[in-house]
Amino acid sequence: MGDAFAEGYPADGELPVHDVTVSEFSIDVTTVTNAAFAAFVRDTGYRTESENFGYSAVFHHLFRGSGEDELGHVADAPWWLGIAGADWRHPGGRKTSIDGLDDHPVVHVSWNDAQAYCRWAGRRLPTEAEWEYASRGGLAGARFPWGDELGADDAGNGAWPCNIWQGDFPRSNTVADGWESTAPVRTFAPNGYGLWQTTGNVWEWCADNFDPGYYRESPDVDPAGPAESPVKVMRGGSFLCHASYCYRYRNAARSSNTPDSATCNMGFRTVA
Template identity: 45%
Template sequence: MSEFVKIPSGHYLVGTNSQEGFKKDKEGPQVLVWMDEFEIETTPVTNEEFKQFVQATGYVTEAEKFGWSYVFHYFLSMEEKIKAQEMSGLNWWLAVEGADWCHPEGKNSSIEMRMDHPVVHVSRNDALVYCKYTGKRLPTEIEWEIAAKGGTTNERYPWGEEFLIDGKHQCNIWQGEFPLTNTLEDGFDKTAPVKSYAPNGYGLYQMIGNVWEWCLNPQGIDLNVFQEKDSQYFFERYETFDDQSYALKGGSFLCHESYCKRYRIAARNGNTGTSTSNNMGFRCVKK
């Protein structure tokens, strides 16, 4: 059963003036926005919740229709790697036949022991169908970012500006030599149960790491647009089923500082609406 917390209305600083990210991501300059009150789920949508939705509706995800989805090479046998097709330019991502939300690493894998993990291999279009059925919607990037801060002014992590607290990991990302060796210092090699780490100040779990989370608005729009348009504008305009590029936030268990240091509150990313992989999920809001 999903739980929601209320984020109060008010003025919020979003984005960052630091140069930590990639220039193309348009993380700054920082802007002040007004945000109306909204409610957001305390966790990403879990396998258990998505399974209940599928059982109730008979919905078939896009990965299931396509017959394949992207899986990170680390989780595949040599035989599976030989059969799969590499993603152009990112040879650690492989198109694996039979990979979908209930078979995260391919047809021989299962979510049976992962019902409290975030659902993955869901496209943005799949997420929209789930939201419509449950009477919810996806968050805008700005709603997500405000919620992730947990009532603080932090720009990097919900727990502060330093990544570790007393030498301990606060989220699920990659440790070791990316993309070959994971030392598992945080305890996980793939997704973690959605309540594995302490929540932020609002009681929200895993806003950083674990899985990328789909957002409502297009990828890479200027932050000042959020000063001019409210959430209802984005909902009315972009609750659409297509393959345009849309925003993703939060990073995933495959993020590493040597390659993709986007596991920060202000970091921005995106992908096309039909894209699916074993590190992308979502959480919902209501208003």
Template identity: 45%
Template sequence: MEFKKIIGNDFLMGAVDNEGFPEDHEKPRTKVNIPDFYITDTTITNADFKRFVDETNYISEAEAAGWGFVFYGLLNSENTDAQKVPDTPWWRIVKGASWKHPYGPKSSINDLMDHPVVHISRNDALVFCKWSKTRLPSEAEWEYAARGGNNDLIYPWGNKLVDNKGYHANTWQGSFPNNNDKSDGFFGTAPVYSFEPNSFDLYQVIGNVWEWCSNKRGIPLKDFQNKNGKDFWSSNDQYSEDEYAMRGGSFLCHASYCNRYRLGARNGNTANSTSSNVGFRVVRDI
């Protein structure tokens, strides 16, 4: 893990466009003050998480449950008959899928050590944070860091997902969920140092994998005026089954279905949920 120091300031939190979902409460844009903090320049990798497990013998929630959600396009041949998830049939319930077997029991992370760790619940991330003396960022800290000082942009590099310089993030290209033409070079996760960093030298703040945050899902943006990252963490650092915020989108995001890879976009899930496109990055207080 490599940390970058983020110099705090006031910023306008929330979406600058009108492409979001009303239920996500991306607006109204709200002035929020962010104190200084440190944040990892990438999401936690398989190598990072393996060091943690090697020292603690931690068993993740997916491992304990004996299964995980895997995008069907990543399935190994022995799992092609895995049970479909109702309403979202591109997700399959795969026995033996976990952080160290991301696509099923016969898959491995041996060649993916520099990829983001996946199949990580928020509860798993909490245990990692206690071991590493870190915490999860609040949504406000995450967005401030992800914006890199570019307060009025949709993406870290500009207002178009793809510009004359090409692709800047690992998202879905083609027709979701049946055809990904891999124009950005990747079908599943990408190594964490792929693509150029933002202005704060943080890599892949959008796309690749969803990133867990410390606060609950969908709270009003004005709540971030009254609590800082440490406040949210101190009241949300225990096991939970409630819904918590996630940011950044993933390699499965596409404008036709999940247009949540924008800097102001918001999402969330139950804290004990895991899948093949969810990970996290961590912060340290000054």
């Protein structure tokens, strides 16, 4: 477990590389889709935190609406906008919908929302050790789920194996991989374990609390993260990742966010 190439961001805590044993588990072959989340909402009447807050974070290229919808910039990134009315049903703002996107990953779901879905489904979020084991698909130490090389570049050489940003982030996206935003969950090719898009497309929530220093004290068997932290682990990167800014579409890459946060590029898959 960890970054065998020592190329990650130091603040993310991808080192040291260490051996971990995980107990047997099952994992969804895809992230949870809009259709699956809609079934949960129909059955329970659940309202996501974005719906309760009245807004969510949308990347500026994907916002579809008027200036009246915008609440301001999110965090320190001017390309993230707080958009009134953005939620899982309206991923680009209140004038958008998920019509025709049943097989796309549900987004604008917080860690707390994902936990609520898991309780309904009788499953849970993966630990980040389980997630990384599954993402590697049997390729120990590999950079990506398919191997060590991306196999494509912004000059138009090669085929893109995942849904990430092509071009000049955050100004222009050439959409060389075919998708400006989310792709259907069974796009590209599955890894050696039959899992689709563990890297790229959408960030995936994990169960663990996040601590960049955790790997130095992580247990050898079934690590489950530190006991306390204000933020939760996210894995896999998203369609907004690019090597120049967010080189986190790798098996070992880690990130984090607060459990009530939601954006247009965050989803989850479940385990049991």
